[in-house]
Amino acid sequence: MHAAVLTAPGQLRSVQLPEPDCGPQDVLVRMRGLGLCGTDLAVYSGARIPPTGSWLMGHEGVGEIVAVGSQVHDRAVGDQVAIEPNYCCGRCRACRAELTSSCQNRVVVGLNHPGLLAEYVSVPGRFTWPAPPSIGIEDLVCVEPLTVARAAIRRGSAASTSRCLVVGAGSQGLLMVLALRAMGARVYVQEPHDGRAELALALGARAAAELGDAEIDVLFETSGVPQALGAGLEHLAAGGTAVLVGISSRPVDLTTAALVYRQHTLLGSLIYDHPVDFPSTIRALARDEIRPGVVLQARYPFREAAEAFASVAEVPGKAWISFDD
Numbered sequence: 179m180h181a182a183v184l185t186a187p188g189q190l191r192s193v194q195l196p197e198p199d200c201g202p203q204d205v206l207v208r209m210r211g212l213g214l215c216g217t218d219l220a221v222y223s224g225a226r227i228p229p230t231g232s233w234l235m236g237h238e239g240v241g242e243i244v245a246v247g248s249q250v251h252d253r254a255v256g257d258q259v260a261i262e263p264n265y266c267c268g269r270c271r272a273c274r275a276e277l278t279s280s281c282q283n284r285v286v287v288g289l290n291h292p293g294l295l296a297e298y299v300s301v302p303g304r305f306t307w308p309a310p311p312s313i314g315i316e317d318l319v320c321v322e323p324l325t326v327a328r329a330a331i332r333r334g335s336a337a338s339t340s341r342c343l344v345v346g347a348g349s350q351g352l353l354m355v356l357a358l359r360a361m362g363a364r365v366y367v368q369e370p371h372d373g374r375a376e377l378a379l380a381l382g383a384r385a386a387a388e389l390g391d392a393e394i395d396v397l398f399e400t401s402g403v404p405q406a407l408g409a410g411l412e413h414l415a416a417g418g419t420a421v422l423v424g425i426s427s428r429p430v431d432l433t434t435a436a437l438v439y440r441q442h443t444l445l446g447s448l449i450y451d452h453p454v455d456f457p458s459t460i461r462a463l464a465r466d467e468i469r470p471g472v473v474l475q476a477r478y479p480f481r482e483a484a485e486a487f488a489s490v491a492e493v494p495g496k497a498w499i500s501f502d503d
C-alpha cells in the first residue's frame with residue numbers, strides 16, 4: 179500500500195509499506211480523509227521530534243472498515259468510522275477516575291505511535307466510532323478536533339445562556355465558535371489575524387471589540403499565546419471560568435490577587451475522555467446540529483500530502499487530505 183512518511187523536517191516521502199496486520203481486537207480501516215492541525219505542523223517542521231527517523235504522521239482520520247478482528251463484535255465491515263487517536267489503558271488511576279485524557283500510558287497516534295497517513299491502518303476496534311452515512315466526509319473529518327472543542331465546553335459548563343469569549347481563531351478556535359453557536363451561546367472572538375477573524379465572524383461570532391464593558395461567563399483560550407490569557411481574563415465576570423485549550427511552555431503573567439478577588443476558575447482541558455466524548459460528537463452530527471466541515475478551507479489529494487502539510491501554517495481554517503481523489 180501507499181504511505182507517506184516524514185524522513186526529515188519538511189521532507190515527506192511517498193513509500194510502499196506492507197498492509198498492516200489486523201489483530202484480534204483491531205479493525206482494518208481503509209482511509210478516506212485526514213485532517214491536519216498545528217500538532218501535525220509541529221512534527222512536520224521539526225519542532226516536535228518523532229520517535230523514529232522515518233515517521234508516519236497524522237491523527238485526525240476517518241475511513242471505512244474493511245476487516246474486523248476475531249474478538250470485535252460491535253463493529254462491521256462497511257462501517258464508516260472516525261478514529262479516536264488517543265488509546266487510553268483503562269487501568270491507571272486517571273483512567274479509573276474517568277479522566278482518560280490524562281492516562282499515564284496514553285498511546286497518541288501520530289506522535290508516539292505510527293499515524294494514519296497510509297491507505298490502510300489497523301486500529302483497536304473500540305477506538306473507532308461508526309457514523310451514519312448521512313454524515314458527509316467533510317463533516318466527519320472534523321470530528322476529532324470538534325470533540326476537543328466540545329469536551330472543553332462540557333468541562334467549562336458553558337450553557338445556551340452563556341456569554342463566551344473565544345481567544346484565537348485557528349482551526350481549534352473556529353470549531354469552538356461553531357460548537358458554542360450550535361448550542362445557542364453568545365460568542366465573541368479575539369483574533370489578531372484578519373483572515374481568521376473574518377472566518378470566525380462568518381461562523382456566527384461577534385468581534386471582542388463589541389463587548390465594550392460587558393462581561394463574559396466563560397473564556398476559552400485556544401491560542402496558546404501567554405499574553406492573550408491575561409487580556410481575556412479582564413473580560414471574565416466574577417466567578418467565571420477560563421478554560422485553557424491552547425498549550426504553551428512559557429509562563430503566564432497573572433497575579434493571585436486578580437484571581438482571588440475575581441474568584442476566577444482556571445481549568446485546563448486536554449483532548450477528550452473515552453468513551454464519552456467521541457460518540458457524543460457523532461450524535462450531534464447525526465442530528466444535524468452542527469456542520470463542522472465549513473472550517474475546511476483546502477483539500478489535497480493523498481498524492482499531494484507534502485503540499486498539504488506545507489500549507490497548514492498559511493491556510494486560515496483547516497486543510498485536509500482526501501484519499502478518494
Ligand SMILES: [Zn+2]
Pocket residue numbers: 214215216217218237238323
Ligand atoms: Zn489535531
Ligand SMILES: [Zn+2]
Pocket residue numbers: 266267268269270271272273274278280281282283284
Ligand atoms: Zn490509563
